[in-house]
Amino acid sequence: MDNIVDSLNKAYQEFVAAAGNVLETKGSSAAQKTESTDTALESFKQKWETFGLACDQAEEFVESIKQRIGSECLVDEATGNSSEPSTGLPPISAVRLEQMSKAVRWLVIELQNGSGTAAAHPSTPFDGRFSEDGGQ
Numbered sequence: 001m002d003n004i005v006d007s008l009n010k011a012y013q014e015f016v017a018a019a020g021n022v023l024e025t026k027g028s029s030a031a032q033k034t035e036s037t038d039t040a041l042e043s044f045k046q047k048w049e050t051f052g053l054a055c056d057q058a059e060e061f062v063e064s065i066k067q068r069i070g071s072e073c074l075v076d077e078a079t080g081n082s083s084e085p086s087t088g089l090p091p092i093s094a095v096r097l098e099q100m101s102k103a104v105r106w107l108v109i110e111l112q113n114g115s116g117t118a119a120a121h122p123s124t125p126f127d128g129r130f131s132e133d134g135g136q
Contacts, residue, residue, distance in 0.1 A: 004061050011047070011054035018047040 018040070025040040075097060 001061065004058050008054045008058050011051040015044075015047040015051040018044040 022037070022040045022044045025034075025037045029037055075094060
């Protein structure tokens with residue numbers, strides 16, 4: 001995480017410096033188009049793109065952490081390890097939760113591929129009745 005923050009900070013500082021350079025170059029050339037203003041603008045464009053990429057990477061990292069935290073909360077809630085008030089649903093085993101998660105992932109893949117045969121797939125051991133989890 002520190003690398004991402006450092007990268008974002010560096011890209012931002014370079015972007016701001018390039019913006020300042022454009023202003024200085026424009027000011028010293030009496031707002032005329034010169035080779036130095038073109039160079040400054042090109043550098044500004046490159047720093048803008050680099051900063052945008054750094055922002056995208058930081059956003060991807062934040063999204064991955066949000067998903068991980070959400071998954072951990074889901075597992076805690078489903079297995080009864082949560083300190084939050086229960087939803088009233090009986091807890092299920094972590095193994096059963098993993099089986100259901102795999103079944104859902106398989107269904108999503110099948111739906112994305114448009115085959116429509118996911119429900120009949122023999123490797124999907126999904127039983128919506130939760131019969132083995134009732135005693136926990």
